[in-house]
Amino acid sequence: MSQADRQLAPFGQISADLVVVGAGVAGLWTALKALRAGLSVVLVEKDAVGAGASGGFMGALMPHMPERWDGKKQFQFDALCALEEEAARLEVETGLPVHYxxxxxxxxxxxxxxxxxxxxxxxxxxxxxxxxxxxxxxxxxxxxxxxxxxxxxxxxxxxxxxxRISPVHLLAALKAALYAHASFQLVEGEAAGIDAKAGSLKLAEATQISFGNLVIAAGLGAFPLIEGLTGSPAGALGxxxxxxxxxxxxxxxxxxxxxxxxxxxxxxxxxxxxxxxxxxxxxxxxxxxxxxxxxxxxxxxxxxxxxxxxxxxxxxxxxxxxxxxxxPAGRDPMLGEIPDSPGVFAIAGGYKITFGIAHHMADAVLASLGATGGPDIPVSFAVGAHIAKSRSRAS
Ligand SMILES: Cc1cc2nc3c(=O)[nH]c(=O)nc-3n(C[C@H](O)[C@H](O)[C@H](O)COP(=O)(O)OP(=O)(O)OC[C@H]3O[C@@H](n4cnc5c(N)ncnc54)[C@H](O)[C@@H]3O)c2cc1C
Known part of the structure; x- marks a missing residue:
């Protein structure tokens, strides 16, 4: 079934153009950018906004070293350059400081x-x-x-x-910006299984959510969800x-x-x-x-x-x-469509640099699902590349 053919809400419950799993910095930027692009968004979070790694207070935004320049470094450089404007726009939208x-x-x-x-x-x-x-x-x-x-x-x-940016203030502003959109919904629950073909997400407490596309932005929780779709062991992914x-x-x-x-x-x-x-x-x-x-x-x-x-x-x-x-085991962030799972994407594994690139990763994923323009995904970030590497490490 193509994504366009999917019938939303076949279960008569919750549905959205885009379901995002995980309300850390990656999931919040993804949800906001999708809303700005006119999509309806359900954000699924098992605990609370910022309950994962994003709930700290460091927020250093460091570039990679300038030698041995490659696509990955260029992606991060472009992200760091764009963040100043992104932060300013968010502050204007919400009236809240992010201290960038x-x-x-x-x-x-x-x-x-x-x-x-x-x-x-x-x-x-x-x-x-x-x-x-x-x-x-x-x-x-x-x-x-x-x-x-x-x-x-x-x-x-x-x-x-x-x-530098203040993680605490950034998350508060992103959350406020999301709630300013009528087509946004935050659902408390743990994503337990994704059926890409049916466009359906099952939560641990048996609720089903139907989606046009889904982005896994669940931090550490991304690895088991990707295992569920690909069979690649979570521990080999990250x-x-x-x-x-x-x-x-x-x-x-x-x-x-x-x-x-x-x-x-x-x-x-x-x-x-x-x-x-x-x-x-x-x-x-x-x-x-x-x-x-x-x-x-x-x-x-x-x-x-x-x-x-x-x-x-x-x-x-x-x-x-x-x-x-x-x-991520392969060190590079994990970004893009999950192999053989059409309409299901990952934004995961930013490790120590996520605050500097999450907005740009969101742009890249939304571009690859056709919602907006955005940067290309560096080859080494692709989920398929991570899976291939994890298999070659295991053999
Ligand atoms: C001490 C420390 C210092 C750091 N310093 C910096 C720094 O200076 N600069 C920088 O850029 N980065 C830094 N980082 C790294 C950065 O914090 C993380 O890379 C980033 O927060 C990851 O964001 P995320 O959105 O991918 O994941 P998370 O913030 O972990 O968010 C994932 C969310 O998904 C939810 N979730 C998980 N599984 C499920 C599921 N199955 N269903 C529903 N919800 C689920 C979790 O509850 C969580 O809220 C630091 C990290 C630490 C620990």
Whole structure:
């Protein structure tokens, strides 16, 4: 049966042009962009908006390194460029701030190898970042109130492409924007089985929802749903990586607090958000017994952050948080139609960069189902490519 031939709501219950599974940042952008394109949308969420990895507070928007440029890096670059306007539009639509700002990224250099790498990247960035953004090696002293110069014995690198956004505020604005559309419905329930041929989604409590198209944007929950459709084991498609982070309130921030670059040093981020909070993170743990609790690994990240930034020295802890990032086994995000499941798409596995690309992934999927124009899907992102890779790893 073609998608056009499908009869919506054959079960006399809920139906929509597009059903989106998962109300994290990927699902919320997908739902909103589909509504803007004139589709009716049902968003299915088993818990609450932001219940998954998107419910944290980091929101660093970092580019890939400029060397060995490829389709995947270009896709992310285009997404990062587009986000400024996307954020501004959302703020106008909702009247809610999302605290997006292209503040850049500051990385202290601690070895000659790092310094050499940074110098090489200046050239590489010039050639691939369209002359709009650059890598620079400014004097560390210029940032002394924000980054302790003693932490940067060989100077600093600054790129002016990186940005930050507040996940908490972004999710609130996306949610508000969805509810402004009459053809939007949020359904609480756990997607348990997808029948692509019939255009029907079964929820765990037996409710059926019929769809014209369906997008799986369920974070970690995407992998078992894709297994149900393709037979590829969920564990071979992707796995959780635990991350711990902490949120602080600072008594005193340097002047121009809204312009402070994201500090990134040896896996530790310090982000000065537009609401005056400082976010610090994050661990990357592939082995853990308590997925949602914090421990001494976070203490060590906090200690490093306090050493990095004078503004962190007396900052007060507001919240500790742990979540599970969905990491696809093939590393690249998983995007596009599921093989042999016409009308069923995936937006999953953005891992550490989802906040910078979710809006663009949504555009790509909506374009491939014919609802809007949008970017092409990089070959390595295609769900079929992920499945083929997982099979070759297994054999
Ligand atoms: C500590 C930490 C720091 C991070 N820092 C950054 C950062 O600085 N920048 C960045 O870009 N990214 C960062 N990330 C990663 C980012 O948070 C995630 O990649 C992103 O939130 C994933 O979004 P998502 O919408 O794909 O999934 P999720 O946010 O996990 O959303 C999936 C949703 O689907 C729901 N769901 C699952 N299964 C089902 C089902 N069967 N039926 C119905 N609903 C279902 C879940 O309840 C959840 O609400 C960080 C992550 C962590 C943990």
């Amino acid at each position: 700002r292209r503040v850049g990224r500051l990385t202290p250099l601690v070895s000659l190898r790092q310094r050499g790498q940074a110098e090489a990247r200046v050239e590489a960035a010039n050639s691939v970042w369209s002359d709009r953004f650059a890598y620079n090696l400014p004097a560390a002293e210029a940032y002394a109130e924000w980054l302790d110069v003693e932490q940067a014995p060989l100077g600093v690198v600054f790129d002016d492409l990186s940005a 796995n959780p990586v635990k991350g711990q982070a902490a949120l602080f309130e600072a008594d005193e921030l340097p002047a121009a607090a809204n312009e402070l670059p994201v500090i990134f040093a040896d896996g530790v981020y310090v982000i000065a958000h537009g609401d005056g909070t400082l976010a610090v993170g994050a661990t990357s743990e592939t082995e853990f017994s308590e997925p949602f609790s914090t421990d001494e690994k976070l203490d060590s990240v906090i200690e490093k952050a306090r050493a990095l930034s004078p503004a962190m020295r007396n900052a007060r802890l507001i919240r500790r948080w742990a979540g599970l990032r969905p990491r």
